Amino acid sequence: DSGVTQTPKHLITATGQRVTLRCSPRSGDLSVYWYQQSLDQGLQFLIQYYNGEERAKGNILERFSAQQFPDLHSELNLSSLELGDSALYFCASSPRDMVNQPQHFGDGTRLSIL
Amino acid sequence: EDQVTQSPEALRLQEGESSSLNCSYTVSGLRGLFWYRQDPGKGPEFLFTLYSAGEEKEKERLKATLTKKESFLHITAPKPEDSATYLCAVSVAGGTSYGKLTFGQGTILTVHP
Numbered sequence: 001d002s003g004v005t006q007t008p009k010h011l012i013t014a015t016g017q018r019v020t021l022r023c024s025p026r027s028g029d030l031s032v033y034w035y036q037q038s039l040d041q042g043l044q045f046l047i048q049y050y051n052g053e054e055r056a057k058g059n060i061l062e063r064f065s066a067q068q069f070p071d072l073h074s075e076l077n078l079s080s081l082e083l084g085d086s087a088l089y090f091c092a093s094s095p096r097d098m099v100n101q102p103q104h105f106g107d108g109t110r111l112s113i114l
Numbered sequence: 115e116d117q118v119t120q121s122p123e124a125l126r127l128q129e130g131e132s133s134s135l136n137c138s139y140t141v142s143g144l145r146g147l148f149w150y151r152q153d154p155g156k157g158p159e160f161l162f163t164l165y166s167a168g169e170e171k172e173k174e175r176l177k178a179t180l181t182k183k184e185s186f187l188h189i190t191a192p193k194p195e196d197s198a199t200y201l202c203a204v205s206v207a208g209g210t211s212y213g214k215l216t217f218g219q220g221t222i223l224t225v226h227p
Contacts, residue, residue: 042217042219042220043217094213099206100145100205102148105157105159105160108156108157
């Protein structure tokens with residue numbers, strides 16, 4: 001158990017809809033990262049938050065947004081969903097904002113778009 | 115652009131048959147190379163961090179090494195419970211993708227009893 005909690009584990013919805021994925025980092029971790037894992041693309045970095053502030057951005061679509069709250073949990077919002085958004089979405093956390101620290105991953109949310 | 119390539123894509127071993135997984139990388143300003151293990155339906159589990167060429171880390175049957183261009187994950191006398199996908203990732207210095215890990219596609223390891 002990594003200590004990172006993601007909810008829900010599974011999400012099934014339709015095209016055009018909007019969903020929210022939630023992540024609680026390990027106790028004491030200030031950085032939260034979001035990744036998308038698909039069969040053809042592998043694990044792709046989406047966005048990082050550190051202590052409530054956006055810190056780094058990857059190839060995140062404009063339809064996607066995230067935020068980190070004062071209690072340090074984070075939410076990833078996906079809107080106008082398309083079939084291609086079906087994937088596993090992982091959250092990871094680390095203690096500080098340092099590139100040489102390992103990130104610890106949750107068990108993900110599996111998003112299926114019908 | 116930072117690139118991480120893992121080989122082979124899949125590896126099938128008999129229990130006790132030692133082997134190595136490769137991770138080659140092309141990055142500017144490597145800050146850390148990370149190995150993870152991922153089981154089906156689970157998130158990546160952290161194994162090792164390597165920071166500089168020549169560094170080695172060991173954990174049970176696994177040993178990770180690092181050169182200036184690649185890293186190896188050596189598996190000695192593997193057991194069926196070592197079956198998993200092994201992922202390699204790198205972090206680089208600075209830039210707009212500060213906290214980003216760039217992952218390879220992974221090696222699917224299957225160990226038969």
